[in-house]
Amino acid sequence: MVVGGRLTLALDAMGGDHAPSAVVRGANLALRRHPDTEFLFFGREGDLRPLIDRMRKLRGVSQIVHTESVVAADEKPSVALRSGRKSSMRLAIDAVRDGQANAVVSGGNTGALMAMAKFALRTLPGVDRPAISSFFPTLRGETVMLDLGANVVCDARNLVQFAVMGNCFCRSVLGIPDPTYALLNVGSEDMKGGETLQEAAAILRNLALPGSFVGFVEGDDIAKGTVDVVVTDGFTGNVALKTAEGTATLYSEFLQRTFRSSLLAGLGYLLARPAMHKLRKRVDPRRYNGAVFLGLNGIAVKSHGGTDALGFAHAIGVAVDLARHGFLDAMRKDLEGVADVLSNPQVQAAAV
Structure with missing residues (x-):
């Protein structure tokens, strides 16, 4: 209110x-x-x-x-x-x-x-289960990702609901009216992945959400910004999140050690300081703080x-x-359409 x-x-x-x-x-x-x-x-x-x-x-x-x-x-x-x-x-x-x-x-x-x-x-x-969602810096801007740890084991219904919620979150926070969204998988080919991913993909192809469902993406697509919303279970999402945080820390430490390695390297840092300041600002984790319980x-x-x-x-x-x-009102409206699709026997049969 x-x-x-x-x-x-x-x-x-x-x-x-x-x-x-x-x-x-x-x-x-x-x-x-x-x-x-x-x-x-x-x-x-x-x-x-x-x-x-x-x-x-x-x-x-x-x-x-x-x-x-x-x-x-x-x-x-x-x-x-x-x-x-x-x-x-x-x-x-x-x-x-x-x-x-x-x-x-x-x-x-x-x-x-x-x-x-x-x-x-x-x-x-x-909504069967809430999900934790946040956004990552990418080559194209920002990408929304969920779940980041709330649900270690998920079925196809959970993943579909996550996709709907992530889509709405992307529109509300990032201001992208027609986001692209995909399921995180071990390959982008349609035949890749287990039964749960295949079933979720089949259902998502039948949803009339804003934007477009592009199928599957791989881990390196997250940083590329291949899609606006990446959907996965909480186990995989949390591993991806912690891996990204650890990699960022690693490269930051490598840069510091390199610039401290010699007098010439220190001089190079002085020359590169404006560019380094811009880089630090771009990848500053504080700018991406604020995960949402969707x-x-x-x-x-x-x-x-x-x-x-x-x-x-x-x-x-x-x-x-x-x-x-009006995020909650928009999500309620999106979820109403999902409930109709999930209860459709033809969609359920197609997903099996």
Whole structure:
């Protein structure tokens, strides 16, 4: 619900390695880009009040909801769900459920956040399981990818639903009206992949989604930006995500060692510094911070727990974009069409 054009975001102020400082400073940064935003900070008021009071504009659009309880980073989701009802994370989620906020953003425990959000917000009609989605930098811009770890084992219905949700997310956040989307596979040929992938592909060819389904893509197509949306199960998606993060760290370390290897190399760095600054900005993971729990009856954004204020500001930006562009209404409409196709006996027979 947006009143008078303003959005209200619920922030789990105690979630993340650098909370609450990174959360408060991130909200202050986000306010510059999104001035019509208000914030509900959930956490320990004694920690939050001095930070917020230093920022005049942020102070004027913020409220603090005090709670002493915090979900630990290593807490099991089942334990957090039972014992964390008064935690900063759970109360922030409940604010979305109760219509007090348009979205929730947290840098806290991912498993706990998913469990609590699924319990409190429920899933949208036509969604069996929520999925974690985010976007990657590519040669062509950005590519949406899901699932990134929520569902290790998936059937064809799950993959089809992920494709629908990723398609809608791409249109809402990246502003691509007719995205291309594909299933991640061991080859791009139609005969490649197991039964689950083949069945999902057959169903997707019968869907009338915006854009076009192009079949299968391989792992190297992610960085190429071959398609706008890459769909896979949570096991494969999480491996791909961690591999990409590790590779980026590796090359960054290689570059640093190379430029420190000699006086001449150091001189080369001085000459290349403007270009290196541009490169760092292009691949800065903080610019792509903000994974979304798709399929929930509410907007929930997961910030990387180790990010700083700039990264958290970008996660807030993702939440704002989803709320501003009517993401949930668009997804409900898309999912209605999917339910009709999945229940069609002819489609089911063709997929087998």
